[in-house]
Amino acid sequence: MTEKFAADVLICGAGAAGLALAIELARRGISFRLIEKMDGPFHGSRGKGIQPRTQEIFEDLGILDRLVAIGGLYPSERRHREDGSYVDSDATDHGVSSAAEPYHLPLMVPQFLTEGLMRERLEELGHRAEFGRELIGFEQDADGVTVRLMGEAGAETLRVRWLVGADGGRSVVRHVLGIDFPGKTLGVRAIVADVILTGLTRDAWHRFNEGNMARQISFCPLAGTGMFQIQGPIPLEGDIDLSAEGLKAIVAERTNRDDIHIQSVSWASAYSMNARLADRYRVDRVFLAGDAAHIHPPTGGQGLNTSVQDAYNLGWKLAAVANGAPEALLDTYEEERRPVAAAMLGLATKLLDALKRGDMRRGREVHQLDIGYPESSLAPEQPSRVGGLLAGDRAPDAPVRGAAGRAVRLFDLFKGTHWTLLGYEVERGAVRPRRDMHIHIFGPKGDMLDDEGHFRDAYAPAVGDWILVRPDGYIGAIVTSGDMETLETYLAQVGLGLVDTGCN
Known part of the structure; x- marks a missing residue:
């Protein structure tokens, strides 16, 4: 007798990776549930760059035009000098579009807007994320995964064929599996904050004290919003006041200006930069994707993009096996995606070192158009x-x-x-x-x-x-x-x- 499952796939985590996987499964008619332990959508802009290869993916998923409509291109960088003068330069290598590569520039869309459009697309396909529902444990056997959830309505136990942990750097799924997450803390702690401010123009990404890790600070106008994103290194230890008053004091001290006023803070975080890569992406019927499998420093804008591409790779393979393809097809997910994440970790760390010196410039290497799987068993x-x-x-x-x-x-x-x-x-x-x-x-x-x-x-x-x-x-x-x-x-x-x- 064939076992009856509540769904083919349970996706744990409704960020960019989880949403991309859900869209992939939804448009293939594969049953799934998408859960998120937070009570509502993430409302910050931790990731804001959509690289050219991810733009191609979003075109296939049906949301690229909408992203372009609410986003914009990266502005030039304006490096302010202590005497009040400044110099402008391009942050990215513009290159040229071609018939083979129609998208050649990174697109700026704050993460909360990107994920909002992804949820909109998922609803068009007849599905939505379940917020306030947390994974509290699971066991797997040869036939499926028994999953225990907790939500406002109480506990729930269900059987699924596969479980995907897209639940971030502190992944519960990875922890239960006992998968090691080796890497290193990069010795940089920073703030990131989405704020409304006055005193700076929106035509440039303003940078002060480039190359000085004690006083460096930048203000990037967030496309599609009236906000700026503040970024800057902070001491490795100690509490940081992320209120409007606290940020105003940091800004005044680092810019030597009293005309930049923080009016409100939408979202803010202090975090330590890490580069880590899971030893495995799969244990039998359970998979890792996105930040659960790899975490990067934000330099180079690789994290969200790599996460979406994990899901884009895994989605069609899960659907194929659900429809009768050999189980061995699922082995190629880790085979193909883990080396990509390893390379991206190296690139992001290299760019972080350049940022410390004040000479970071993003070229073609961040566009992800040259990523491929030539060593894959699926490439004869x-x-x-x-x-x-x-x-x-x-x-x-x-x-x-x-x-x-x-x-x-x-x-x-x-x-x-x-x-x-x-x-x-x-x-x-x-x-x-x-x-x-x-x-x-x-x-x-x-x-x-x-x-x-x-x-x-x-x-x-x-x-x-x-x-x-x-x-x-x-x-x-x-x-x-x-x-x-x-x-x-x-x-x-x-x-x-x-x-x-x-x-x-």
Whole structure:
């Protein structure tokens, strides 16, 4: 007899990682519950940068236009000198957009606005987070996870197939699993506060005493709000007054100005910077995602973005296994995402060191467009390719044209929960259709035309190539028409085997 579960997945934590995972499961029709021990949504802006790769993900999830509408680009940095003069400079390397990379600048959206739009999108899909409901314990066995919750209505016990801990740096899920969280405290304690103030213009990110860790302070106008975010290092020990009066005293002492007035404080925190990475992302039927798996210093704007991308990777895999794909597919979550977090920890720590010296500049390395999974077991090539686009790489965008004449982007073809198989001058019938896989052929008899060569420039296909794009926008496999067995094996591995219709 098949066991009846209350839901396929319980997601513990309704921050950016938990919300992204919930959206992914909701649009795939997978049953889940999303719980959050806080009584209401987080209302601060601890994370405010949406990197270009995350913008691509949010486009797929259906909220990028809304984020752009309420957010804005990062302003220039204004470094104030002690004599009252200042110099302006760009905080980021602007670069240029291209057909393959349509988004090339970080977007500023305060975290509480980003998560608000994610909750809005989740409600459109028929779901919402349950606030004031706390995970107090769980046990797992070969078939599922027994979870104990506590909320305003009392205790509740339920059975789910999988549990995902997206419950932050002090993760209860990680603690119960006994997973070590090694790393280090970085010797920097800082304040972050969202405030209404007067005395500074909103056309720049104002910085004072750059390179002086005892007196450094900055004021960033928060796009989409009337607030500024104050950031600055503080002594490693001692209480800090985070009231309007307390912050006003800090500001006056560090800027030598008496015209900057803190009118109100929306949210404020004093915290110690850490760089930590969980030893494991999975124990059987329980997973970690987001800050529960890795915590970063805020330099470089990597934390929220890495968390969302964890969920984007895990979501389609949980859905595939729920729908019959081999359980082994879930092993690739840690295989692919843990090395990414390790690299991001190194980058954020390197940028923190640069900030201490007063010379931090964010370049392409923070955009996350070059992240890929070339070493993944889900990245076969036959034959192996040297240089150019490889299996495991991010799938580039490109403007192309349908056979009927309509202009379309590759990202439009990829958008949604399906896989996409691109053939270059191949026979359409060489691959039989599958549920959840869309097939598009480039060539004289294909449904897609590459008149301007953008597809060829980005993908460098050879005649007879098949390129399989995963639901999360990475190249799953590249094979030639002469080795379709590799493709068929791969499709079965990810749950896209042929359906037995019972017909002879």
